[in-house]
Amino acid sequence: MTEDILFQKLVEIFSSKYVSRERNILNNYSKDLSFYPEKAPKYVAWPTDTKKIEEVLKLANELKFSVIPISSSSGPRHHGDTIPHKDNTIVLDLSNMNKILNIDRKNRVVMIEPGVTFGKLIPELQNKGLRLLLPLHPRDSKSVLTSALEREPITIPRYHWDSSDPLLCTEVFFGTGDLFRTGTAAGPGTIKEQQATGQAQVNPMGPTQFSPFRVIQGAQGSLGVVTWATLKLELIPTIQKVVHIQSDTIPELLNLQHELIKYRLCNELLILNNLNLACLVKKNAQEITELKNKIKRWNLLYIIAGRGKLAEDKISYLEGDIRDIIGDLGLKGLISENIINDNDILQVLSQATPDPWRLKLKGGYQDIFFLTSFEKITEFISIVEKEVPQDLGIYIQPINQGTSYHCEFDLYYDPSNDAEKTNIKEKFLKISTNLMDSGAFFNRPYGILTKEVYKRHDDSTQTALKKVKKIFDPNNVLNPGVLCFDE
């Protein structure tokens, strides 16, 4: 088949308005902020409904071309996971599918299409007294659904009941082009019929004896194309109190956050080094540097909250109990007042931003992130700090109700400075593999690190994942080459 015929077929499916082979457009999809080698897709298509996704996937299976689904409408991508590996690749840009299908206050759930962004969804939910479980200050143009699909850590660990949260049910086209609904959304009955009996697709588990949403999640678009998902929501508190605790050393902050999560005493709970905290709350490099120099190296942020008539009562109980804990740990002197405006912190922890905070310092960054246990955090910090004495942002996020920790190291650099870029790239690889060798668990492996990660993992996991791939995408049409899957 000639290329023209393929293009023609795509036009038949999507209409000419929604397919493109223009170089400048394709180039947008050829690179990202990672060090992954550039490569442009052959075409880009913008489906507007699910039928088109089905058709293009069936066609891809028939004609053996690759499909990379992406959801975020604009703005920088980071991890190399959507850059084509193969020549014959079509990017399926789902950003036009951006409907909020249902906001359900009663059942605290929202159903959204992939193109719905944080910027759009947060205020809509706010109007109904609801809130998303957010990753740390996301870009407003980022797809909410993708963030959940990527298992990005959320900042309220007590609501993180399962590492899959806040993702609940999904509708998905497997690589075969077959439509599927995961969790209770599977049925019996259509979504309409389910809704007629009062269901709201709030249980992600199943159908019956497997939970396919768990393999779709974390698959970087290599197993299925999700067309909508339901996400778990929480109610917006009436009162929120920000607490900022600083210290020159991290162990006491780790101990305190352990108590706070153990007893589920606070909502947002995270640790940042001075640079990352400054990046989050300040606008530009100068302000960031000033603040960074003013605050101590380690910063624990948490928010206690109350809702409704008894909000004050709840706050005073939490304050009292936390005061006792802080007293017991001997950390009384560490609470800081007014160095950073509480509202600025609240804003960062509850809103999206048009201005990605990790780009504010130098215009570029490379993040290294992985999971680990409480005891190993400090060891990993020393490993990275030894290699990167400056411009290093650190973010420690307890996840999954305090059973593990997302550790993130942001290596800030100036992308226009080639030497710096090369240096960072080298360091990135070296540090990452160093961390891996010391037991860091890179559970979301992206781009150039992927091979290193799987090399260090039990072979049986790879074998099993390949079996899963063979089941849901037997012809390897979806995002080939990511994870441990063949190109």
Add this chain to the structure above:
Amino acid sequence: MMDDEEYKHLIRRCIRCSICKWIPQLQIKSKKYATICPAIDMYNFHPYSGGGKIILALALEMEKIKPSEELRDIVYKCTECGGCDVSCKFLNNLEPLEIIIKLREKLVDLGYGPMPKQQQYIDSVKKNNNPYNEPHENRLNWLPEDINIDPNAQVLYFVGCTSSYRRKEMAIAACRVLNAAGVPFNILDNEEYCCGSPVFRTGDINTFKDFMNKNVDAIEAKNIKKVVFSCAGCYDTFKVHYPLYRNYNFEVKHSVEFFNELIENGKLLLTKKVPLTVTYHDPCHLGRNAEPYKEWKGKVVNLMPLISIHVPPKPKRCGTDGVYESPRELLKKIPELKFIEMERIKEYSYCCGAGAGVKSAFPEFALHTAKNRIQEAEDTGAQVITSSCPFCSTNLQDAIHESDSLLKYYDINELLMMAIGITDEKLKEFLGEVA
């Protein structure tokens, strides 16, 4: 005890929940000491548990399996300790222990029980009036000359075969304490026979009744008001099983009950310090299994389909009324003795492993169980483990020896002797024999 009809009904009611493998769920205090059933702890396959034996009873009844030596071995690898029974009955309405006893009876009837080793004991009971193949006339060999026996006393000390022939120190200690308290007491001399327990437990009810009658007749002929036992097994047989077949006109007491009363009444003075840390092992036959059957005459009333109740309510034998407090109170009265509990106590005490013919037929099983118990006692930090049953005594001491434990075993009456301040040369001799 249950009749055949009830047996056939109940064996279909096990829900295989395995609760009978554990002490009552609410009593679990550690991972290490959470189990109750020595048989499943040793052999692991489900049929060894109380519930598993109920399944065997059903399978046999439904002719899914035939009587066989394989079946017999499993059914007899059980100390009839009744631990399963207590745990099951916290919520369920089964009778695991009675079903096990009845299943054994059935195997005897079918010609597959008891175990050959146990048969030797039974034969000896029939021949020698004791299971140990000892001459009946040697029954009193343990008795030191200076013990005062009062032929006219209204209190009788029933020695039992094991104390008479194997655990003589226990008999001596009991008598010394009685003497020290100034309680006139008698013994049956050569009119004392095996209480019948070994025969009963294998289902030979007629022979059992013969022994019961011989003993009861002899006691009643002496105008005895109270019979005191230092053997938990004899006590249990008199208290729980004799009344199923014959009423008698005397009171039965285990020495721990009787001596505790004597102390309380000021008859027995504990003046000597016994600065030991001591833990107490509840013998199954003095604890949960010493709870008598309560007579029930009533009817089953069908309340609605599938649901019927007993009117008046039928008493459930759950081990609630065993003798638990007397030994503890007694120990706590000994000057400077520090009493400390194990995790599994009273109605959910872990068996020593010797009962129901296990020590003779499956000595390695008995020892395995006792070692588990000794470990538990050691974990309390105690120096001494004490109890009030000659079978427990033998088996626990074997385990102490086998596991090179530093723990010491004393019969509870020996501790009393120390507190009273009596020593006994002959007793020392016997203790030396044991060591």
Add this chain to the structure above:
Amino acid sequence: MVLENEIFKDFEDIVGKNNINDGKVITTAYAYNWCMEFFNYMEDKEPSPFSSIPKAVILPASTEEVAEIIKLCNKYGIKFKAQSTGLGPWNQPSTDNCIIVDLRRMNKLVKIDEKNLYAVIEPYVSGAQLQVEAMKYGLNCHMPGAGPHVSPLASATSMAGPGFTSPSTGHSARNVLGVEWVLPTGDIMRLGAIGLKKKPDWYNGDGPGPSLRGIMRGWVGAKSGIGVFTKVAVKLFPYPCSTDFTITGKSPNYGFKIPKYLRLYVMDCKTYEFLEEVMLKVDEEEISFMCSHLSGSGLAAIFSNSLQGLIGKAKLAQLKVPIVILITARTDREFDYKQKVMDNLIQELNIKDIIGKSYSPEPVFYAEALRSNLGLHGFITTGSFQSSKGGSDTAAVCLLSTKMNIPLKMEYIKSGAIGNDSGKGVWMTSYESGHYYHMESPTMFDQTDDHSVKGMAEYMEASNQLDLLKHLGAPFFVEGTQMHELFGPHMSNYHIWLRKIKQAFDPNNIADSGFYISPHSKE
């Protein structure tokens, strides 16, 4: 059904002579299970409490032994069925070409990780054992409603997972971290961070990349149809109140020194509509350790430990639509706050709490609630029960399902086949502070009565049909090829995908799929 000598010998070499048995007596005993009679009847077999008799029973002591056993099964074409506590018909072989792998000897509590709030356990650590050890660190574990005597590993990896404390401790499947898994081929796989070649640890079980926990199980588990789980890390929770746990008295009349900071509320919502409102409100406040709806008779049962005791609780049984809430706290402040929230709700909703007024439970109830022992009260009336339904989504669908089931259940009650609970006997609980709900309908029957057994089987089938046709969520017991093929076409054709998983992960069809799915549409 015994194994050939040479094959027996091969197995024996793995576990040693005391840990394998193919004798008639032991294998037959392993063929018995609770509810087997009516499960047999549902499959058009005689309503006998015995299943197919396994060829042998084997007791491995380690993961490596399990792996070797399964490799031998593959070599000789013999199926296996794994069991932990082994309670329930789903433990039974579906064919006589099957051995039972009883995991009883694998009973290590590998670790309690106090700082990372989880525990690693083997299959035969019971819920109570895990709980008492966790309590030493002020922590608690989730247990399924089945009770503290069953295996948290089995529940987490292979079974269902609702429990009475689900509002605060979630669902077994969602508390899973690292997993060690012997695949049906005999290969050992370790999920998540425990699969790292260097410095493996248990704190997370997802990835790298997709989480194979989704293959491991769903809302319910694969019931040994996808291999054997030999270790699992499960999340721990703060112990809800003071860890002082003092039982007094003797069985069965236990007393309990009620620890500080526990308060029970029982309120009659009168209608299901109002119950929904109350339950959602309470759950949104995030205050309850337990929050369940039971029918009046179910409620009376959880407060009684005998049929006789139950009869004395007629007053409870008369409650129309009760809700049971247990709040717990760690400090005075927390306790005061939570009670204040409840007071406010009670006022706002104009509803009455009967506890301490017209009814006060025996203290032992609190001990059973803390130890998750309440489910076992289901047996005290007719001797046996099993739940129909078991779907899980919103409170609304749970209650609709409850209502729609009443006429159906009444039919079978009238015929005398099942115990009379006015058709309303359900247990409904919220999870994760009300983010989802589940309802099941415990149905009492008498396993010794043929009419009852058959009626129970017919009722179960009718109830499943109702759920399917009226879109009330998939019941628990959609497992086994027949049920999957019945429900699959109405549920995204999931059975096709589940079958592909079975084929890919169990190429020789060695893991008994009687309660999973066979690799072929007709087996």
